[in-house]
Amino acid sequence: MSPPSRRRPSIGTVLLVMTFAALVLPLSGLWILRLYESALIRQTESELIAQAGVVAAFYRDAWRRAGGRAEAFGPPVDPVWTRPPGFDPPWTPRFASLDLAEDPILPPAPDPVPAMATDPAAAIAGSTLGPILREAQRITLAGMRVTDHQGVVVASTGEEMGLSLARQDEVRRALAGEAASVLRERTGHERQGYSSGRNASSQNGPAVPDRSRSVRVFTAQPVLDDGRVVGVVVVSRTPRSIADTLYGKRWHLAGLAVLLLVSVGVLVRLGTVAIARPLRTVTGMAKRTADGERGVMVPLPRPVVREVAELSDALTRMARTLEERADYIRDFAAHVSHEFKTPLTTIRGTVELLRDHMDSMPPADRDRFLANMDAEAGRLSRLVRRLLELARADVMTVTDDAVTDAVPVAARLADRYGAETSLPSSLPVAIGQESLESVLANLIENARHHAGADAQVTVTLRAEGERAILRVADDGPGISPANANLVFVPFFTTARERSGTGLGLTIARGLVEAHGGSIALLPSECGALFEVRLRRSRASS
Numbered sequence: 001m002s003p004p005s006r007r008r009p010s011i012g013t014v015l016l017v018m019t020f021a022a023l024v025l026p027l028s029g030l031w032i033l034r035l036y037e038s039a040l041i042r043q044t045e046s047e048l049i050a051q052a053g054v055v056a057a058f059y060r061d062a063w064r065r066a067g068g069r070a071e072a073f074g075p076p077v078d079p080v081w082t083r084p085p086g087f088d089p090p091w092t093p094r095f096a097s098l099d100l101a102e103d104p105i106l107p108p109a110p111d112p113v114p115a116m117a118t119d120p121a122a123a124i125a126g127s128t129l130g131p132i133l134r135e136a137q138r139i140t141l142a143g144m145r146v147t148d149h150q151g152v153v154v155a156s157t158g159e160e161m162g163l164s165l166a167r168q169d170e171v172r173r174a175l176a177g178e179a180a181s182v183l184r185e186r187t188g189h190e191r192q193g194y195s196s197g198r199n200a201s202s203q204n205g206p207a208v209p210d211r212s213r214s215v216r217v218f219t220a221q222p223v224l225d226d227g228r229v230v231g232v233v234v235v236s237r238t239p240r241s242i243a244d245t246l247y248g249k250r251w252h253l254a255g256l257a258v259l260l261l262v263s264v265g266v267l268v269r270l271g272t273v274a275i276a277r278p279l280r281t282v283t284g285m286a287k288r289t290a291d292g293e294r295g296v297m298v299p300l301p302r303p304v305v306r307e308v309a310e311l312s313d314a315l316t317r318m319a320r321t322l323e324e325r326a327d328y329i330r331d332f333a334a335h336v337s338h339e340f341k342t343p344l345t346t347i348r349g350t351v352e353l354l355r356d357h358m359d360s361m362p363p364a365d366r367d368r369f370l371a372n373m374d375a376e377a378g379r380l381s382r383l384v385r386r387l388l389e390l391a392r393a394d395v396m397t398v399t400d401d402a403v404t405d406a407v408p409v410a411a412r413l414a415d416r417y418g419a420e421t422s423l424p425s426s427l428p429v430a431i432g433q434e435s436l437e438s439v440l441a442n443l444i445e446n447a448r449h450h451a452g453a454d455a456q457v458t459v460t461l462r463a464e465g466e467r468a469i470l471r472v473a474d475d476g477p478g479i480s481p482a483n484a485n486l487v488f489v490p491f492f493t494t495a496r497e498r499s500g501t502g503l504g505l506t507i508a509r510g511l512v513e514a515h516g517g518s519i520a521l522l523p524s525e526c527g528a529l530f531e532v533r534l535r536r537s538r539a540s541s
Contacts, residue, residue, distance in 0.1 A: 015271040019264050037241065038100040044217045044239035045096040045181050051140060052221035052233045053094070055133070059146050059155070059231055060223050062128045068121030068230060073149050076227025077177030098181055098217065105215060108187045112163030115152040122231060126154025133157050142237040146223075149230050151175055165234065174220035174232040181219040186238060215239070274304035282312050289319050340383070343376035387503070402515070403537040404433040406468060410440060410459050417444045419457035419472075427461055428537035429468045431515040439511050439519075442504035443472040443530050451476020451527060463536060470532040479521065479528050487521055508532075 070076075126146055133144045137157045146155040151166030165171040170180040216238045223231035278300055288296045297319035303309040350373045354366065361369075406429045414421045429436070440459070447457045451474040460471045479487060490506045505519075512519045517534040 015275070016264075016268045019267050019271075038098075040241070041098050041100050041183070041215070041217060041239045042096045044237055045098050045219060047140075048142060048217060048219040048235045048237060049094050049096065049181070049221070051136075051142060051144070052219055052235045055129070055144060055146065055235070056221050056223045056231075056233045058132070059125055059129055059233065060225055062125035063121050063223075063230060064225070066121040066124035066128075068119065068125070068225075070225040070228040070230055073228045073230065077224075077229060094179055094221075096181070098183060100183070100215075103183055106169070106182055106184045108185050109165075109218070110167045112153065112160045112165055113167065115150070115162065115164035115166075118150070118152045118154055118162070119148045122148035122152075122154045129155040140237070142235050145234045147171065147232045147234070149175070149228075151232065154231075165232075168220075168234075170218050170220040171232055171234055174222040174234075175229055177222055177224070177229055179219075179221055181217065184216050184218055184236075186214055186216045275308060278303050278305070278308045278312070282308075282315060286315055286319075289322075294323055340380065343380050343383075346376045347373050383503075402430060402432045402435075403428050404431055404436050405429075406436060406461055406470065406534075409433060409436050410461055410470070413437065413440050413444060414457075414459045417441075417448065417457065419444055419459050422458070422460040422462075424461060424463065427463055427468050430535040430537050431511075431517070435511045435515065439508045439532065440470070440472070442508040443532075446504050446530075447472060447474040447476070447528065450474075450479070455527070466536055468534045468536050470534065471529060472532075473524065473529045474527040476527045478524065478526070484521055488519075 126148075129146060133146070133155055134157050136142075137144065142157075144155075144157050145153050145160060145165065147153050147165055151164050151171055153160045153163055153165060155161075166175065170182050173180040216236055218234065218236045221233040221235070222229045223233060281300065285297045297316050299316050300309065300312040303312060350369045354361070354369060358366070406427050407423050407425065410423055411421060413419075431439075444457055444459070447455065451457070455474045455476040457472065457474045460469075460473075462469050488505050488509050490503060509519050512532055512534070515534065517532060519530065519532045522529045522531050
């Protein structure tokens with residue numbers, strides 16, 4: 001067998017890689033997926049909608065006080081967004097709807113163009129609202145513009161006063177009475193303005209480095225009075241990016257990273273102590289056992305992991321079984337050698353005697369020697385046959401469909417050997433017919449050999465729960481307590497002079513245990529009593 005490859009990783013390395021993979025995958029998912037970035041954009045849109053709603057309410061009030069009249073602006077519009085399902089007037093909520101994965105990113109807004117004179121009431125209202133917008137921008141960092149009913153800017157945080165925004169798509173839609181939100185690419189001017197705003201808002205703390213972002217959220221809110229559009233509020237702001245969010249939590253994330261690394265180290269150490277080290281110990285004991293050492297494979301003292309404990313116990317049982325099997329084979333070979341040695345020695349001596357004295361030997365002596373050779377050859381033949389039966393019993397493969405009615409088999413063998421019976425009408429058992437015949441024949445022959453030809457042998461059969469109880473009893477002298485523990489040992493017999501091999505009960509036990517049963521010598525007041533317990537077939541249940 002080839003030695004293990006040195007390139008194969010250890011279990012500690014595998015645990016380390018798996019732990020780091022479990023750590024890296026969720027973190028990398030934050031950068032691969034854009035779900036969180038979409039949530040930031042939608043959050044920005046919600047804030048802008050709220051600001052636009054407040055500015056629109058202030059502008060409408062100022063416009064009315066300046067003498068504005070909605071009746072001069074034509075018929076009223078009936079925008080769908082003012083009639084959301086499930087809400088009754090006057091509630092007209094507007095919800096964020098932008099999605100970075102679905103909504104297109106439009107080019108930067110077109111430059112404003114010069115416009116004609118504005119509505120006087122709008123100009124007055126805008127002059128009142130302008131300082132308020134610029135003051136609010138210091139907090140919200142949002143660019144805010146208010147236009148009249150034609151799209152001309154009357155109040156702004158920038159430099160678009162008196163210019164028309166009507167070419168801007170969201171403004172055009174708002175002038176038609178439709179509230180709109182869009183994503184646009186940022187211009188260089190917007191990047192610089194936002195960076196200045198961020199740095200200005202950080203005077204009480206360390207300056208935050210500029211994070212270049214390419215998207216800006218625009219929302220346009222129509223200002224309605226009696227259903228007519230009297231102006232538009234346009235609010236825009238660059239959303240916070242994932243980088244900004246994570247940068248603001250950099251020290252917390254650094255601490256979390258350190259904690260995770262320490263946790264990984266602890267987990268790897270625990271994995272090594274609980275898995276890798278016990279496996280190395282078990283592997284070492286297994287190698288020593290494979291090299292021929294005996295008794296070195298023992299269960300681990302206090303394994304932490306259940307699978308490691310089960311592996312240790314299984315290898316220990318396997319090593320013990322192999323050692324017992326080796327001892328059995330060694331003792332079996334010694335017994336076979338001993339059993340074959342006596343008849344072979346007798347046959348060889350007789351052959352040499354006949355070869356040397358064949359002509360001068362009296363016929364009676366010659367016949368006697370030939371009879372001895374025939375008896376020893378017969379003994380060898382029986383011994384070989386028994387050994388083959390024992391080998392078949394040891395390696396027998398039992399199938400679940402092996403079913404035999406034990407009653408006719410017991411009746412037939414009892415009649416053959418002249419035994420008495422006490423049998424039910426039918427009792428199927430989970431054992432093949434040939435195996436059952438061999439077990440019962442060995443038990444009856446054993447009783448005849450040891451109890452004598454005149455002894456009475458009784459075969460009884462009965463059902464007991466899920467088991468079938470087969471008993472073979474005789475009224476002979478019985479078995480002494482000293483020999484009771486040896487009756488199932490291979491080659492042990494007290495009837496060797498009557499051609500006993502000492503394998504009959506061993507074969508019977510092998511066949512019974514192979515079919516999930518048991519056989520035992522029970523105490524008896526008179527003679528010997530053997531009991532066989534077999535599984536009843538399901539067909540008999």
